[in-house]
Amino acid sequence: KVYSWGNNRLRQTKLPPDVAKMTNVKQVVAGLQISLIVTEDNKVKIWGNENSFDFRGNSEYQGKIEKIAAASDTLFGLTTQGEIVYLGRQTGYISKSAPTEGNFIDIAASAKSFAGITEDGGVYTWGNRTHRGEGIIPEEILGKPVKITSGRYHYNLLMEDGSVQAFGDNSLNQVKVPSSVTSGVKDVFSGYYQNYAIKDDGKVVTWGHKGYLMGTDEFGRDLWTRLMNGGQMTLTIGAVAVLISTVIGVIVGGVSGYFGGTIDMVLQRISEMISSLPFLPFAMILNALIGNAMNPNQRIYLMMIILGLLSWPNLQRLVRAQVLSVREQEFVVAAKSVGVKEGQIVFRHIIPNVISVIIVTTTLSFAGSMLTESSLSFLGFGVKPPIPTWGNMLHGANNSIIIQAYWWRWVFPSIALSLTVIAVNLIGDGLRDAIDPRSQDR
Structure with missing residues (x-):
């Protein structure tokens, strides 16, 4: 079941009647002025400011989506067959930039780009990859990733050996992974500029942006x-x-x-x-x-x-x-x-x-x-x-x-x-x- 709260100026927290009745939701995405869900029958639904977001509700992939990754204005889906598919209406560069080879097991999205990992441990990025360097995958990534999460301009990889590795924009120490998460991590989550690792003993390790020394102005500038x-x-x-x-x-x-x-x-x-x-x-x-x-x-x-x-x-x-x-x-x-x-x-x-x-x-x-x-x-x-x-x-x-x-x-x-x-x-x-x-x- 889905619960929603926060700014409702564009009805992004106003649940549609059919969504409010659902009890089979497996993924929720709170995007920029929009909200999306993926149900257990592998369908995607959206509400909020749909005019600012490129999504085609009657896509031929409805009923085949395992997970979605939403950027600021569009989204990609991961099918049950391990394929990356575009779920928008437009047919520009972004829609054709996704990798077509490999059996993908997870995807994520930053503000402007997308990333995914394959079953054999490959890491791929696409979309607007030059915005803040999210598309530059470091060569020193070692091991096999099993999960990928994203912030606004960075990505985190949870490796098979329980370590965490990161890449992308580091202006607020988002990808400066502490030494305490080099092993024993069972799950990892990411916010806009923060990251959270859950260790095997239940402890939570955080890193990234810790706030502004003197606060921000009306536009959120440091x-x-x-x-x-x-x-x-x-x-x-x-x-x-x-x-x-x-x-x-x-x-x-x-x-x-x-x-x-x-x-x-x-x-x-x-x-x-x-x-x-x-x-x-x-x-x-x-x-x-x-x-x-x-x-x-x-x-x-x-x-x-x-x-x-x-x-x-x-x-x-x-x-x-x-x-x-x-x-x-x-x-x-x-x-x-x-x-x-x-x-x-x-x-x-x-x-x-x-x-x-x-x-x-x-x-x-x-x-x-x-x-x-x-x-x-x-x-x-x-x-x-x-x-x-x-x-x-x-x-x-x-x-x-x-x-x-x-x-x-x-x-x-x-x-x-x-x-x-x-x-x-x-x-x-x-x-x-x-x-x-x-x-x-x-």
Whole structure:
């Protein structure tokens, strides 16, 4: 008899009247939005979202099916004669990919592929075998398999000698078989990313995915992985923006401070014009004008450039002030007297003498650039998902339900951003104390 529970949005747990009355069911398969059974008279029945699943109920193999294996959108059957048969309607590559030779004793299915074992110990795979490497059968499989089970992207083999061997995707340690199941196993079962072995003494040994360190987001994505990738993206945007602003600020400040006069006046007025632009409103207006004309990668480059182009005025003022105080010193006069070109005097003699101020200011600006990028992404005007940044991770957690019930989705990105900004500011303060000759501690 069959019992069903869980999400019934597509009626996958609503038993058809004839199935509810059955007492001769020998196999149950809970698939993606569908449910299937095999009865003792070797017939297959299905219910749920049948429109998304390729199954032909009036197949000529009805009454001959010993076992079925269902992937995400179709299925194969193992007949009582040991043959692999396709039970779908379509006649594409998948339907013709199954092996036609050998007396099969068991079959299984991952999300995209299928596998089976024969009476003489052969292991075969078919379907979309390149999705996550499920089709790569390792050569070191030893012994004769008597049962095969499957997860989402991996397979387990129970061998005749009581050992377990596995192959397929190992991103979550699904196929990292522990040494305790190299013998004495009488049965094995597999979930999406987990495996369970029953030993002769009744003990259960498990391996595979043991959960997520920081939980998942609304799409089931690992928050730790997204936090690391988001941090990389936030740091990269901040670093490139600071690099652009530093180059512009050093050039403008050096030229303005050294030459003075009309050049200085023009450059300072341009700097004041740039400083007068309100950054966040400017970025929002630009985002509205661009709309969806740019893909996510192009938006990242645009973010770097905008941050860099609007962040240089403060640095150029500091560089200009330092250059004004240095340009009349003896080494500059000596360079002029021997005929050194003015460009070389500025960038090879004066700028190296004010490099301490540039390093300190650049380090402190790095933290500001990260906060600015995170602010824009939090407001929805920065980097767009699915590319993660700490800002847009917080944007996905900006309602009261998530704040109260799913705290890990905003607490961990907030902590990461706060600690990083504090650390960068401390580094900047330390550099200032160490290399700034005007430090109070000197």
